[in-house]
Amino acid sequence: MVTDQGGGDSEADGGPVRHIPVLLSEVLAALDPAPGxxxxxxxxxxxxxxxxxxxxxxxxxxxxxxxxxxxxGQPLVAASEGRLxxxxxxxxxxxxxxxxxxxxxxxxxxxxxxxxIDEAERGFSFQKKGPLDMRMSAAGVSAADxxxxxxxxxxxxxFGFLGEEKQAGRxxxxxxxxxxxxxxxxxxxxxxxxxxxxxxxxxxxxHPATRxxxxxxxxxxxxxxxxxxxxFAAERVLKPGGRLVVVTFHxxxxxxxxxxxxxxxxxxxGSRHLxxxxxxxxxxxPVGKPMIAASEEEASRNPRARSAKLRxxxxxxxxxxxxxxxxxxxxxxxSLAKLGG
Numbered sequence: 001m002v003t004d005q006g007g008g009d010s011e012a013d014g015g016p017v018r019h020i021p022v023l024l025s026e027v028l029a030a031l032d033p034a035p036g037x038x039x040x041x042x043x044x045x046x047x048x049x050x051x052x053x054x055x056x057x058x059x060x061x062x063x064x065x066x067x068x069x070x071x072x073g074q075p076l077v078a079a080s081e082g083r084l085x086x087x088x089x090x091x092x093x094x095x096x097x098x099x100x101x102x103x104x105x106x107x108x109x110x111x112x113x114x115x116x117i118d119e120a121e122r123g124f125s126f127q128k129k130g131p132l133d134m135r136m137s138a139a140g141v142s143a144a145d146x147x148x149x150x151x152x153x154x155x156x157x158x159f160g161f162l163g164e165e166k167q168a169g170r171x172x173x174x175x176x177x178x179x180x181x182x183x184x185x186x187x188x189x190x191x192x193x194x195x196x197x198x199x200x201x202x203x204x205x206x207h208p209a210t211r212x213x214x215x216x217x218x219x220x221x222x223x224x225x226x227x228x229x230x231x232f233a234a235e236r237v238l239k240p241g242g243r244l245v246v247v248t249f250h251x252x253x254x255x256x257x258x259x260x261x262x263x264x265x266x267x268x269x270g271s272r273h274l275x276x277x278x279x280x281x282x283x284x285x286p287v288g289k290p291m292i293a294a295s296e297e298e299a300s301r302n303p304r305a306r307s308a309k310l311r312x313x314x315x316x317x318x319x320x321x322x323x324x325x326x327x328x329x330x331x332x333x334x335s336l337a338k339l340g341g
Contacts, residue, residue, distance in 0.1 A: 020302045021048030023247055023294055023310050027107060030245045030287045030312035033058035037104035040237075042091030042230060044069055047076050049107055054080055058104070061097055063089045065137040065221075090137070092229035098237035105243045106234040110227055110253050130187050134217045143216040145339050147190060148183045152176045154334035161331050162224075162252065163215030167198045171212060187213075218252075224330055227253055231260045232323040235283055238315040243287060245312040254291075254309045256328050261286070261313050263327050283320060284313030 021027075027049060033039050035057035041050045044062040046069070053060050054076075062084060064070055070088045077086050087097055091108060132144040150158070152172045159168035174197045175184070184190050191209040198208040218224060234244045248254040266282025294305035 020304065021052065022109070022249075022302065022305045022308045023292065023298070024048065024052055026292050026310050027245055027247065028052055028056065030292075030310065031105045031107055031243050033105065038099060039105040039107065040094055040098060040103050040234075041107050042094050042234075043107075043109040044073055044086060045109065047073055049109060050084065051076065053107075054083055059083045061085045061087065061103075063087050063091050063094060063097065065090045067137075090226060092226045092233060094230060095233040095237045102239035103234075103237050103242055104239060105245070106238060107245045107247075108227070108230060108234075109247045110223070110249065132184055132187055132190055134213075134220045136221045141220060141339050143190075143220050144184055146216060146220060146334075147175060148179050149339045150334050157331065157333055158219050159212050159215045161215075161333070162218045163211035163213075164251075165211040165215065171197055214250075218250075219333065224252060224256060224328075225325075227256050228260075228325055228328050228330070229323070231257070232320075235264070235315070235320045240315055240317040242315040243312060244284065244315065245287075245310065247308055247310050249304070249307050249309075254311070257311045258291070259328055261290075261311055264313070264321075266318075280321060281318035282316055283318045284315060287312035287314055 031039065031053070033053045033056040037058040039053050039058045039060050041053065041060055041062040044050055044064040047062070050060050050062045050073075060080075060083065062073070064073070064086075065088070067088060070086055073086045077084050085097075089097060094106065132142065132147065134143040135141075146158070147155075152175075155172035155175060156168045159165040159171060165171065171194055174193055175190075178184070178193055184193075190212070191207075194209040194212055195207075200208050231244070231246075238244060246257045248257055261284055264283040265286075266280060290311065292310040294302075294308050299306045
């Protein structure tokens with residue numbers, strides 16, 4: 001369903017890996033699906049979580065922004081006998097697809113799917129020559145648009161923050177020089193340049209292009225903004241007692257989820273440098289441990305699980321305090337709209 005986005009090797013750095021839902025038993029335990037419940041799976045992918053939720057007896061509303069996932073999910077829709085509704089939509093818009101009475105659960109599995117990685121024409125993998133695309137929705141601004149049009153200063157911020165790439169400046173300036181001669185068109189165009197600018201050292205465990213490709217994918221698909229808005233949307237449509245379960249694979253995403261649940265815990269916030277902020281009623285109470293990671297056995301069996309982190313909460317009756325993206329302290333990055341023209 002998802003790729004390992006954290007430190008270390010990933011599917012983008014190698015060949016196809018068979019789809020295995022990550023932290024499946026832990027997700028089901030936190031989500032608590034049962035007959036009579038309606039669960040929204042905001043990241044359908046290959047249908048791993050949805051299939052298990054249906055098997056547990058709950059009805060499912062599943063979303064995916066990738067039209068390919070919607071097409072390949074139709075056999076499961078047919079087999080569900082009306083218990084699965086599969087919708088082409090971004091998960092930030094999940095509130096638009098929730099029933100008026102609310103949801104009993106929302107599960108989000110954040111990341112790029114193995115199906116997308118495995119398809120060279122989608123442009124996610126630098127090991128497969130294909131168009132420099134990376135659009136999960138197959139529409140809008142592509143990675144090639146960003147690489148060929150963005151200012152060097154914007155590229156440095158994108159690679160540095162979203163990819164945590166220490167050589168962001170060197171790579172961005174090399175891109176500027178090369179695109180003046182010819183635009184970047186394929187994944188190998190970009191990966192080849194990065195390999196030249198920052199050669200892989202013997203001790204390095206990951207390919208030198210890994211972090212730049214990760215940064216471009218997150219930026220092109222506005223993955224951090226999507227996640228933040230999906231958390232707010234879930235808060236609005238979950239019934240009291242409903243459960244929000246989120247699995248992340250990257251430190252930036254996990255930080256957003258952790259910040260959200262901390263902000264919604266009802267505890268007063270502040271530090272020795274800033275004044276205390278008055279406590280408000282909690283909109284979520286924790287489910288089990290604050291964070292659950294994959295077991296060593298699962299991580300050895302499924303490489304995608306190595307960096308997975310699960311966080312979950314139960315919705316209270318307190319009203320939602322509204323959307324406030326400032327709690328996540330996301331950086332100002334280039335506008336995608338300006339790069340597509």
